[in-house]
Amino acid sequence: MLDLAIVRFVQPSMVFWFVVVPLVIGFACFHIYKKNRFREHAGYGNSLRRISSFTTRGSDKFVVVTIAFVALILAFSLLRPQLRIEQVTPEYEKQDLILILDRSVSMQATDVSPSRFTRAIREIKSFLLSKPDAINRVGLIGFAGTSVVLSHLTSDNDALFFFLDWISEDQNVYFGTNFSGAISSALEMVNKDGSESNKTFLLLSDGDDESTELYEYLNQLDDAGIKVHTVGIGSNESVPIPLFSGGDMAEFLTDDEGNQLFTRFNESTMRQVAAMTNGTFFRSESGHNLSESLSRIVTGDLELIGYQRLVDYRDIYAPLLLSAVFICWILSIRI
DSSP states (O other): OEEOSSEEESOGGGGGGGGHHHHHHHHHHHHHHHHHHHHHHHTOHHHHHHHOGGGSHHHHHHHHHHHHHHHHHHHHHHTOEEEEEEEEEEEEOOEEEEEEEEOSGGGGOTTSSSOHHHHHHHHHHHHHHTOOTTEEEEEEEEESSSEEEEEEEESOHHHHHHHHHHHHHOOOOOOOOOHHHHHHHHHHHHHHOOOOSEEEEEEEEOOOOOOSSHHHHHHHHHHHTOEEEEEEEOOSSOEEOEEEETTEEEEEOBOTTSOBOEEOOOOHHHHHHHHHTTOOEEEESSOTTHHHHHHHHHHHTOOEEEEEEEEEEEEOHHHHHHHHHHHHHHHHHHO
16 A cells, blocks of 8 residues: 555555556557548548548547546556545543433423423434533433432443333323432432543423422532533423323323413523533423534533544545546547
């Protein structure tokens, strides 16, 4: 393999085929010479040149140059040239991400299609499939009135997808929204982890926190240098809360007296959580493109530690062969 500054040749041993180029030029010149000699002996050479531009000496030179160029391209292609492509990409410090997902009954509201919770699951999956390389491991916590660790920190997306599918199919009704309990579980996950990598929390909810110890935990996060990014999902309208049975909506949630209950997105606490931990708050009313927003939020929190230079080579013999075929087609029309 022969490497130059911009181009390298995978099969430099094929260089002997360049010997064919002068031979092709010689045969082309000999053909034109014999053609012209034949026309002169036939007695119509000069007359034909006066009435046809295809038989001028300029045309003959064009044919020779074109044939030589095509032969040169074909010989060059046999070396299998590859173009050097160099890319410089930023390199960020590795960190772990803990996703904290609201499972309360209000997340079943359908102001976000097909529901707040289902849309959140879909967008989280999409985010995991294309998450930044700097995100090393991901943990998953589900919460309502109480919280549960669904998955400890892992780099296995299949494991995360399993638990996301499991909670999406769970039709139990979970009341309450306890941010402090969810953050406490996330802190416990961090304390049990032996890795010294940086940790970041991402809380996805429709708001309406009912906890009483939230600010105590936020101070602990601030002291530990852990940011909590909050993502709110839901519209500003008051919407009923559907209850499902067997995959179909059975009824709407009501109170003890039979009055229908409604839910409305509440962002005030989520903004405070993000502000107190130097995190970012993002609001999604429709849920669309939420995965892209998650990526932007997490990427914006990554610390740049340098740049990585990547060098790759791409074959260019195929375009060369196509250009040779095209030139031959033009030449066939010209002559």
